[in-house]
Amino acid sequence: MSETKHLHNQVKPIPPGERARLLGQQGCVVWFTGLSGSGKSTIARACEEALLKDRRFAYVLDGDEIRTGLNKDLGFSMDDRTENLRRIAEVARLFAECGVICITSFISPLKSSREEARQVAGDARFFEVFIDAPLDVCEQRDPKGLYRKVRAGEIPEFTGIGSSYEPPVNPDLHIRTDKTSIQDAVAGVLQTIRARGFLKANA
């Protein structure tokens, strides 16, 4: 029994630097924000695919998956939306700790929520990416048919119409998706991450 009697003395998480060296990658949080229909999910998925093809561990956290799983106990009141984003920020932090490039794709309309996410994730590994298109373009795209419902009066508080969106003042990257191709948007995101040293050459 001698070997395991003092098991607790053995608990030492592997240090972050050593972890990054072994995995050949450092985790970070790439926080997309923008209106519904601005192109967040499309660009997030395209970034994820480009990173995976470059053999990087990348993962997109997005609304539907979180709303039907982790946050299925939450509704759409302002309090619940804030708690929704709080939990997402905490989960994104865990992914970054793990070493994953975690891309979050949520409207996240309030500056305060995005600032909290930055605090939680850690400033040095947090990127705010503003996925931007004019409201009329977003409404024309209407990928989930939500704007149609809003105009029909079926959704009372919708970001950009009945509820305000606070655009980022000084985002790490600003992409106008009505003027930029998906390829260029992806290149911009990867360049932004690379410029801060998060995409070192694979070993």
Added chain:
Amino acid sequence: MSETKHLHNQVKPIPPGERARLLGQQGCVVWFTGLSGSGKSTIARACEEALLKDRRFAYVLDGDEIRTGLNKDLGFSMDDRTENLRRIAEVARLFAECGVICITSFISPLKSSREEARQVAGDARFFEVFIDAPLDVCEQRDPKGLYRKVRAGEIPEFTGIGSSYEPPVNPDLHIRTDKTSIQDAVAGVLQTIRARGFLKANA
């Protein structure tokens, strides 16, 4: 604008099989359960280190980190403990989806919580690992000084003393840490994962 007008048609997550092929790894959930002091954290960390050194993405979710972050809004009532584990299972599922070998290290005293975790994570990629030592051995180790507090009457409901622990009936692996070295415990965990095809040779 033509290129991005129909952005939403582009949203296709990379299929799981393709993801696994690119990453050279399939995600799973290795759910440790056992009394405080049974050795969960020690063995979880040792497994994580062994996997990292084998260039596998592995990550330990454990109590202190989750309780001070994601679940800091929760207390220790039975409802809150259940919600604590529900969220952990959902987060572990996300890690598995991402492709990470996710090891969770929580007492998780109730069969029902562990069954729910299995359902959430997906049976085919879920491993229940019973980290087992007699109560007196756990109490003697007392890594966090909790048993001392319990005996002093400072903690009313403590798993194994004032509150029951339901041992797994048919776990994927049962480790008696009073009779097994850490090295052998780690080897057992890795062998259990490998036997179900989750540790294929690195590309």
